[in-house]
Amino acid sequence: MEITKLFFITFLSAFLGVIPPGLVNMTVAKTCLERGKKSGIFVAIGASVVVLFQALIAILLARYIFNNPYVRNILLRTGGVVFLLMAIYFFIKAKKKSPKVKTYKSAKTKSFFKGVMVSILNILPIPFFCAIGAALHVTYDALNISAFILAAALGTFTTLYFYVLSFLKIENKTAKFTRYSNYFMATLMLVLVIVTLARIYVTGSF
Numbered sequence: 001m002e003i004t005k006l007f008f009i010t011f012l013s014a015f016l017g018v019i020p021p022g023l024v025n026m027t028v029a030k031t032c033l034e035r036g037k038k039s040g041i042f043v044a045i046g047a048s049v050v051v052l053f054q055a056l057i058a059i060l061l062a063r064y065i066f067n068n069p070y071v072r073n074i075l076l077r078t079g080g081v082v083f084l085l086m087a088i089y090f091f092i093k094a095k096k097k098s099p100k101v102k103t104y105k106s107a108k109t110k111s112f113f114k115g116v117m118v119s120i121l122n123i124l125p126i127p128f129f130c131a132i133g134a135a136l137h138v139t140y141d142a143l144n145i146s147a148f149i150l151a152a153a154l155g156t157f158t159t160l161y162f163y164v165l166s167f168l169k170i171e172n173k174t175a176k177f178t179r180y181s182n183y184f185m186a187t188l189m190l191v192l193v194i195v196t197l198a199r200i201y202v203t204g205s206f
Contacts, residue, residue, distance in 0.1 A: 014155025039111040044160035046115025055152035058129035080196040090186035
């Protein structure tokens, strides 16, 4: 049951984390427009493979941090504040009128390696998954780590695949789509604030 819970929460976090328009998903969308859905899927696969390693790095960093009580307490407090600020940020973005989303040109390489390169350039998943792993207090055995990194990659790929299938329909409704995705992210951040506060309470760090 704990493995299922860990997998589901990590999957959902990864899924929602990739929804707001960014470098990776916009590269997937642009590839679909220029070279077709099949190429877009390969970009998504390449990006998701990199997320496997990014999530592994993140969970190992979280392990080091949480083996040090002082660093753990500082991180929990800082993480709670960061999650709260991010929640406020996404709520504000959701209220604002969204500008037209820009797409990004990418090198003329095979689609899979394009996805790999773009995902490598996007280092934000590492601190994101580090915070997720810390908030969930992942136990560091092979099964839990495997579930965590697999859920992170699959959650990312699911959202990117959604972009592949839906971007042509979403393109003319970008403002509405972005607004609701920002609400999703704000809600996720609030959930992580609650989880972090619970962890602080359990460890007696107040």
